[in-house]
Amino acid sequence: MVVGERGAGYELACDIIFTEYLFTEYLMGGSVLKIHPPADFELARDVCSYGYFVLMPNAWDVSGQRLFRVLEFDEKPSACVIDQCEDGKLRVRFDRRLDRAQQSQARVQISRMLCLEMARDDIRAFHRVDPRWKKSGRGRLFRSPTLFEDVIKTVTSCNVTWPGTVNMNRRLCEVCGRKSASGAYSFPSAKKLARTRLGTLRGRCRVGYRDQRIIDLAKLFVSGHVDEAWLTDPSVSDDEVFKFLISLPGIGPYASGNIMQLLGRYSRLAIDTETIRHGKAVLGMVGTDGQIIKALHAHYEPFGEHKFRSYWFELWAHYESKAGPAHLWERELVSKAFTAANL
DNA sequence: GGTAGACCTGGACGC
């Protein structure tokens, strides 16, 4: 086959076949962790709940209903595959042996990614405010193992269509990430991106004008200016967190609202063109964009501190009504479509 | 405080 004939679809198809082959090859002999999630946790539902499950280094395997992912450790990265056993426990298989400290780090990263620490009371409180999601049990939103990755993924989703976000994340992993034993790449750490050249980010990762902003953000994480413990401290108000986030380079009102939900703070909407489209097409709102934004705020106000989840699951349910259950979405479809306008 | 235009990439479209 001539290289020029290979489109994005071909690359994606190769990715998944390559990944599955390598995992099958390497999983023998690697560490296996058993994790007891909360009783109401469902891997397929709770992973396929937010678009980041499609972005590298994440890969959802539709046929196996399991998540592929490379986790970063100080020494070297390790690829893992997460599935859920019949008894509800999560099984995490790695492509190499992990020592005790690495196993402990892996548990922390997986717990953050899958929101395993989310209290049952929190989800119950959400369902009391918005009972539409009680039957399906929705309440968790998939995120990254680290806040840094969530922030960079948010920046790569601004001012670009979804396929562009997919490509930027793939290239960030392939160009700046580290290769695991099985050949799959990790998401680059803040330390790594802080010393990456502008030209590499723009020329090879194709992040465009986001290059300087990504490096500045990475430096702020390395220096400790961005403190996740403070951002998730319940005694710190949502207004204070929003004010801090919006002061960061490349983070505006939309990105700030989105990062807040990734921090487990759901009191603000992250309004983008998709939200406005949702307001028009699904909620029947009319008027200028400004009028619709006002109407959206009023519409979700009754959901109080849970309003992002109410909005998001409504949007997600609309996607699923068009394309079927998210855990059955083929990767290529989600990489190209994934907006109500395209589905 | 509100608004216009620049910032980039990649896909769609017309020729």
Next chain:
DNA sequence: GCGTCCAGGTCTACC
């Protein structure tokens, strides 16, 4: 195959 247009959120300059 080439050129043009468009979508997308943030930032800066200006009123």
